[in-house]
Amino acid sequence: MWRVKTLPDVPAWAERAALGAALTNLPSAMWRLAIAVGIPVGLAPSEYQQMHAPGWGSFYLVGLSLVSEFFAVLTLGLVQSWGEVWPRWIPYLRGRPVPVLPATVLAGLGALATTVFGALFVYTSLNADMQASAWGTWLLNIVYAPLVLWGPLLGAVTVHYYRRRTAASPLPA
Numbered sequence: 001m002w003r004v005k006t007l008p009d010v011p012a013w014a015e016r017a018a019l020g021a022a023l024t025n026l027p028s029a030m031w032r033l034a035i036a037v038g039i040p041v042g043l044a045p046s047e048y049q050q051m052h053a054p055g056w057g058s059f060y061l062v063g064l065s066l067v068s069e070f071f072a073v074l075t076l077g078l079v080q081s082w083g084e085v086w087p088r089w090i091p092y093l094r095g096r097p098v099p100v101l102p103a104t105v106l107a108g109l110g111a112l113a114t115t116v117f118g119a120l121f122v123y124t125s126l127n128a129d130m131q132a133s134a135w136g137t138w139l140l141n142i143v144y145a146p147l148v149l150w151g152p153l154l155g156a157v158t159v160h161y162y163r164r165r166t167a168a169s170p171l172p173a
Contacts, residue, residue, distance in 0.1 A: 006079045014079055014160045021075040021153035027143035029065035036061040042136015071110065075154050078107060078161040100165045107158040115151025122148060 006015045034041050035051065036058035051057040077083030083103065086093035125141055132140065 005081075007081060007084070009164060010079045011160075014157055017153045017160075018075045018079045018157045021150055021157060022072045024146040024150040024153070025065075025068045025072040027146055029069050031139070031143040032061040032065045036065075042133040042139055044131035044133075046131055072150065074110075075107075075157055078103075078157045083161065084165070100162065104158060104162040104165075107154060107161065111151050111155035111158055113151070114147070114154060118148035118151050 006018075031041060035043075035048070035053045038054040048054075051061065053061055077098075084098055086096050086098060088094040121144055125144070130137055130140075
């Protein structure tokens with residue numbers, strides 16, 4: 001199994017949850033990239049025209065995919081060293097500790113936002129009147145379904161991060 005380079009005091013469940021959260025975006029990102037380059041994914045021609053893809057809308061689809069994957073990968077920082085100490089390539093902050101409260105609040109807001117998005121996706125997919133083929137609707141639901149897990153996984157890892165970082169350290173002997 002592929003493993004992320006986690007800190008020694010991170011339990012296996014938190015490592016798996018962080019990796020899972022980071023990967024939840026990948027299927028939908030690949031689906032959007034397919035649309036951006038003109039690969040048919042079963043949508044009606046009017047839906048491609050509405051997205052202006054392929055075309056100028058492709059920049060939006062690629063940008064959305066990159067930004068969402070960037071935020072998903074940030075979850076790994078909650079179980080790796082770069083979530084506790086700023087990496088050396090970040091000017092002015094390199095080597096300094098990452099403040100626990102701002103990191104936890106931002107991750108918590110992200111967990112809340114992605115949980116709401118997941119719930120809205122389920123609601124929308126059950127009530128949408130899409131102009132897509134049966135396999136296109138099926139594919140859309142399959143690639144976006146993992147996003148339902150993003151918020152809860154991020155939330156669990158965020159709580160663990162906060163508890164781990166704020167736990168009283170043992171007194172030196």
